[in-house]
Amino acid sequence: MLQYPFDSVPEPGQVQEIVPGVLWLRMPLPLGLDHINLYLLEDHDGWWIIDTGIAIGPTHKLWEQIFDRHLGGKPVKAVVATHFHPDHTGMAGWLCEKWRVPFYMTRLEYLSGLSFSRMQREHYSWTSEQFLRRSGYSPQQLDTTRERFGGFGPYIEPMPMAYRRLVDGDALTINGNRWRVVVGGGHSPEHACLYCGALNILISGDQVIPKITPNVSVNGGEPEANPLKAWFNSHEHFLEALPADALVLPAHNAPFYGLHERLRFLIEHHEDHLLALEEACVTGSHTAMELLPVLFKRELDESQIELATGECISHLNYLHQRGQLERIVDEQGRYRYQSVDDTLSMRLRKHHHEAEIQPPLQV
Numbered sequence: 001m002l003q004y005p006f007d008s009v010p011e012p013g014q015v016q017e018i019v020p021g022v023l024w025l026r027m028p029l030p031l032g033l034d035h036i037n038l039y040l041l042e043d044h045d046g047w048w049i050i051d052t053g054i055a056i057g058p059t060h061k062l063w064e065q066i067f068d069r070h071l072g073g074k075p076v077k078a079v080v081a082t083h084f085h086p087d088h089t090g091m092a093g094w095l096c097e098k099w100r101v102p103f104y105m106t107r108l109e110y111l112s113g114l115s116f117s118r119m120q121r122e123h124y125s126w127t128s129e130q131f132l133r134r135s136g137y138s139p140q141q142l143d144t145t146r147e148r149f150g151g152f153g154p155y156i157e158p159m160p161m162a163y164r165r166l167v168d169g170d171a172l173t174i175n176g177n178r179w180r181v182v183v184g185g186g187h188s189p190e191h192a193c194l195y196c197g198a199l200n201i202l203i204s205g206d207q208v209i210p211k212i213t214p215n216v217s218v219n220g221g222e223p224e225a226n227p228l229k230a231w232f233n234s235h236e237h238f239l240e241a242l243p244a245d246a247l248v249l250p251a252h253n254a255p256f257y258g259l260h261e262r263l264r265f266l267i268e269h270h271e272d273h274l275l276a277l278e279e280a281c282v283t284g285s286h287t288a289m290e291l292l293p294v295l296f297k298r299e300l301d302e303s304q305i306e307l308a309t310g311e312c313i314s315h316l317n318y319l320h321q322r323g324q325l326e327r328i329v330d331e332q333g334r335y336r337y338q339s340v341d342d343t344l345s346m347r348l349r350k351h352h353h354e355a356e357i358q359p360p361l362q363v
């Protein structure tokens, strides 16, 4: 069982102390998921901000409120983003501009953020269409997706034009404590977490969240990507590199104990998905779109279909690249997957389960 040591969550514009010098705050999100957790680390000469909130709604106003009431007269001295998604980087440009302070990120996340935030509708290309067609999108779905295509520019302030690079294994010294950078992958390309041994605290971003299963997705920009492999590797790395009893400060839900248990659950969760997909492809060949109900039991609306398809393809690419699924292109230009593994029925009997499968969330 995961343990949640805090009974309450910080109100908008308020902070909650985790330990002295480590503050938790929340910003609203206009998604199915209604909040992101951000953290403030106190240094002798100012505050470090970890993740920034999305640049729409009341976020600007709430930041001003935090500055007025909760910094104890110290300035902000640095901004860190764990990864490039807009709820994490949305306010980074504004914060760094306002305080004239450096911005910290891993290199791949910084470059991905620049790229996705500047993407426009006219960047929809034949490769974007081919990816969706191969996934099994209908002509009508292709039309609506083309209309909606674009990056997340509207949700973020222009990103800072310079950054300082975070590298796995490096450390930031904050108030005499070393916060080690621990990099994960799968949810985003080079996701930074920060671990402080002296406090035994891990700031985990979206890499480890207690209740939500982070989206692990393939998109048209890199159709043969294998993010699920990166995800499994990261989880193994985290199990080795981080203690089971660390207090985890995630970007969504609430701070918790039970890091190793959660990592193991997430590994099993995706292994269950892989097996369910292989099983579905024993009797015939299917497209990614046809396989969505195997992973997602509830009805998906249009905005969720894209993420769900991306997640489904991350599993299909993983199996295909391991030689467990065969992939052919049919007359309509769709990929169809079929199982080729003859040990499968035996493995299924051993492992049969009805795993509870969670819907994807855009985090």
Ligand SMILES: [Zn+2]
Binding pocket: 083, 085, 187, 188, 206, 362, 363
């Ligand atoms: Zn994210």
